[in-house]
Amino acid sequence: MALDRSATQQEVKQQYYKLALLLHxxxxxxxxxxxxxxxxxxxxxxxxxxxSRSAFLKTGYGWDVSTSSGGNQTWSDSLMRAEIARRRNGGAAAWNGASRRYRDSDAGRGAWGGFDGSQGWRPYEDPSKGFSPPTSGPAEERYMSNPRFLAVVGVASAVIAWVHWHRLGYAAETHRDMLDKQNIDASRxxxxxxxxxxxxxxIRREQIRRRVREAEVLKELEKADQGHIAVAGPPTAYPPSHRE
Known part of the structure; x- marks a missing residue:
C-alpha cells in the first residue's frame, strides 16, 4: 500500500480508499x-x-497470497461499486458507457480523487468509518460541451475585439486633437x-529715411563751409531817370 511502517490507522484507511477507487x-x-x-x-x-499488523511486522506471519476474497461481496466492495456508479451517473460527464471508462487524463486523478468532504469522504473518526457514498449525484457536467465552449470563445473574442476597436478609436481621436493643436500653434x-x-x-524704414536726410543735410553743410555755395548779395540800385 506504499505506506511507512510507522503509518497510523487513519493513514492506512485513507490510503486504502484512495487505492480502492483506482484498483476496483x-x-x-x-x-x-x-x-x-x-x-x-x-x-x-x-x-x-x-x-495482526504488529504480528506481521515482527514475524511476517499473516499474509497468504493464495487466499482469495471469495464470491461474497464485502462491505468495502459494495461501497466502491456504489461510489463508482454515482460518479458514472452524475459525477462526471466524460463517462463512456460503451468502453466503461473515463478519459485517459482522468486516470489516477480528476474523477478518482480530490473529494472536499462534502459528498463522499468524511472524517475518519466518523461512525460510518470515513466513507458514505450518496445515492444520487448532482448531474453536473464535468467538461464543457463543444457548443458552449465555442459560445464562450466567441463572446470572449467579441469582447477583446470591442476593447481593441475602442482603444484604436480613442488613439485616432487623440492623434487628430494633437494635429489640430499643432496647426493652431503653427498659425499663431x-x-x-x-x-x-x-x-x-x-521702424527700420523710418530709421533709414532719417539717416538719409541727415546725410544730405551734412553734405550741404560741408559744401557751404567750402564756399561752393554762393551767398546772395544785396540788390543792385539803379539811378533815377530825369524826365522832362
Missing amino acids: PDSSHPSSSPDHFATLNKAYNLLSKQS ALAQARYEAATHGH
Missing part, C-alpha cells in the same frame, strides 16, 4: 482488476487491525512673425 474492477484505471482489488483488501484487512506663430516683421520693418 469497475474503475477505468489501467491497473484495475479483481486480483489487484482482492490483494488490496487482504492488505487492508491485515494492516487495519493493530494485533506665423501671425506673430508677420506682425513682428511688419512692425520692425516700418
Whole structure:
C-alpha cells in the first residue's frame, strides 16, 4: 500500500480508499482488476487491525497470497461499486458507457480523487468509518460541451475585439486633437512673425529715411563751409531817370 511502517490507522484507511477507487474492477484505471482489488483488501484487512499488523511486522506471519476474497461481496466492495456508479451517473460527464471508462487524463486523478468532504469522504473518526457514498449525484457536467465552449470563445473574442476597436478609436481621436493643436500653434506663430516683421520693418524704414536726410543735410553743410555755395548779395540800385 506504499505506506511507512510507522503509518497510523487513519493513514492506512485513507490510503486504502484512495487505492480502492483506482484498483476496483469497475474503475477505468489501467491497473484495475479483481486480483489487484482482492490483494488490496487482504492488505487492508491485515494492516487495519493493530494485533495482526504488529504480528506481521515482527514475524511476517499473516499474509497468504493464495487466499482469495471469495464470491461474497464485502462491505468495502459494495461501497466502491456504489461510489463508482454515482460518479458514472452524475459525477462526471466524460463517462463512456460503451468502453466503461473515463478519459485517459482522468486516470489516477480528476474523477478518482480530490473529494472536499462534502459528498463522499468524511472524517475518519466518523461512525460510518470515513466513507458514505450518496445515492444520487448532482448531474453536473464535468467538461464543457463543444457548443458552449465555442459560445464562450466567441463572446470572449467579441469582447477583446470591442476593447481593441475602442482603444484604436480613442488613439485616432487623440492623434487628430494633437494635429489640430499643432496647426493652431503653427498659425499663431506665423501671425506673430508677420506682425513682428511688419512692425520692425516700418521702424527700420523710418530709421533709414532719417539717416538719409541727415546725410544730405551734412553734405550741404560741408559744401557751404567750402564756399561752393554762393551767398546772395544785396540788390543792385539803379539811378533815377530825369524826365522832362
